Amino acid sequence: DGGITQSPKYLFRKEGQNVTLSCEQNLNHDAMYWYRQDPGQGLRLIYYSQIVNDFQKGDIAEGYSVSREKKESFPLTVTSAQKNPTAFYLCASSILAGGQETQYFGPGTRLLVL
Amino acid sequence: GNSVTQMEGPVTLSEEAFLTINCTYTATGYPSLFWYVQYPGEGLQLLLKATKADDKGSNKGFEATYRKETTSFHLEKGSVQVSDSAVYFCAYTDSGGYQKVTFGTGTKLQVIP
Numbered sequence: 001d002g003g004i005t006q007s008p009k010y011l012f013r014k015e016g017q018n019v020t021l022s023c024e025q026n027l028n029h030d031a032m033y034w035y036r037q038d039p040g041q042g043l044r045l046i047y048y049s050q051i052v053n054d055f056q057k058g059d060i061a062e063g064y065s066v067s068r069e070k071k072e073s074f075p076l077t078v079t080s081a082q083k084n085p086t087a088f089y090l091c092a093s094s095i096l097a098g099g100q101e102t103q104y105f106g107p108g109t110r111l112l113v114l
Numbered sequence: 115g116n117s118v119t120q121m122e123g124p125v126t127l128s129e130e131a132f133l134t135i136n137c138t139y140t141a142t143g144y145p146s147l148f149w150y151v152q153y154p155g156e157g158l159q160l161l162l163k164a165t166k167a168d169d170k171g172s173n174k175g176f177e178a179t180y181r182k183e184t185t186s187f188h189l190e191k192g193s194v195q196v197s198d199s200a201v202y203f204c205a206y207t208d209s210g211g212y213q214k215v216t217f218g219t220g221t222k223l224q225v226i227p
Contacts, residue, residue, distance in 0.1 A: 006157075031212050042203065042219040043158075050212050058214075090157050094212065100146045100165045101207050103215055105157040 003027065004106035006091050011111045013078065013085060021076045021109045023091035032074035033092040033103065036060060043090065049074055078111060086113050116141045120204050120218035127194055127225050135189040135221045137178075137204035145206040147171075147180050147187040152201045152220070161189075161202070165209075194225045 004025045013019045023032065031050045035043040045058030049068040063082025068074055074093075078085045088110050094103040121136040139145065146165045150158040162171030167182035176191045187204060204218040 004157075033215075043217045045214065048214075092158075096212065098165070099209055101212055101215075102146070102148070102160065102163060103207075104160060105150075108155075108157045110155075 004091060004093055004104060006089075006106040006109050008109060009107070011109055012114050013111060014114050016080045018077055018079050019111070021078070021089055021091075021111070023074045023076065023106060024072055025074075025093040025106075026072060027093055027095070027104070028071070029093035029095050029104075030071070031094045031101070032068070033094070034058075034064070034066065034074070034076045035090045035092065037088040037090060037108075046076065046089075085111055087111060116206075116208075116216050118204050118206060118216050118218040120202075120221050123201075123220075123222040125221060125223050127223070129196055129225055129227050130193045131225075133189070133191040133194045133198075133223065135202055135204075135223070137187045137189065137218060139185050139187065139204075139206050139216075141185075141206060141208065141216075144209050146209065147178070148205040148207075148215075149176070149178055149187070149189050150203040150205060150217075152203065154200075158203060194223070196225045196227055199223055199225045 007022045033048040034046040047066040049055035065077045091106040092103045148163045149161040151161045162173040164171040164180035170179045201220045203220045207213045207215045
């Protein structure tokens with residue numbers, strides 16, 4: 001089955017701890033994205049990557065870091081500098097067809113602070 | 115700047131009622147338009163899309179028509195079911211390669227039996 005997987009489904013963070021959220025896709029998509037969703041709100045872009053070994057900050061990158069060493073993988077680290085990390089994190093990947101992009105999403109990871 | 119405006123929810127309908135969720139956008143050029151659906155505790159699923167003016171996207175009984183003259187992409191369904199209860203997001207992206215996707219704030223739909 002082709003798709004986007006995120007793990008874990010739930011993640012707990014202690015004060016001062018860095019945690020890493022996994023995102024893997026086997027769709028052969030070039031671009032990958034991380035969004036944050038807070039209760040009752042829309043999506044905010046954290047980081048994105050259009051090609052391996054390259055990534056750009058989104059609208060709310062402070063307190064987060066990413067890497068893109070492989071096309072299939074785009075892990076997100078929530079650092080201790082992120083003071084309000086409790087949220088639902090969504091990973092997406094996208095494909096270009098006819099010059100138009102379509103994004104597809106993973107099932108999400110819910111991060112909770114202990 | 116570019117933006118997407120959706121009607122505020124929650125929207126509560128009885129089963130088999132007609133659904134309209136309004137979406138308007140401000141953008142330059144020729145954007146692609148999307149509707150995503152999010153069921154409780156899950157990620158977003160692409161519901162339908164349209165890539166040029168007058169295109170109609172459709173899926174699972176839902177439809178939306180790309181109206182460039184009114185910059186709108188309203189979501190409609192003729193007869194909703196309880197299983198359609200979810201949050202619906204309107205979104206667009208500019209044409210021409212990888213572009214940032216702009217999402218609306220989402221509209222929660224609750225369908226009661």
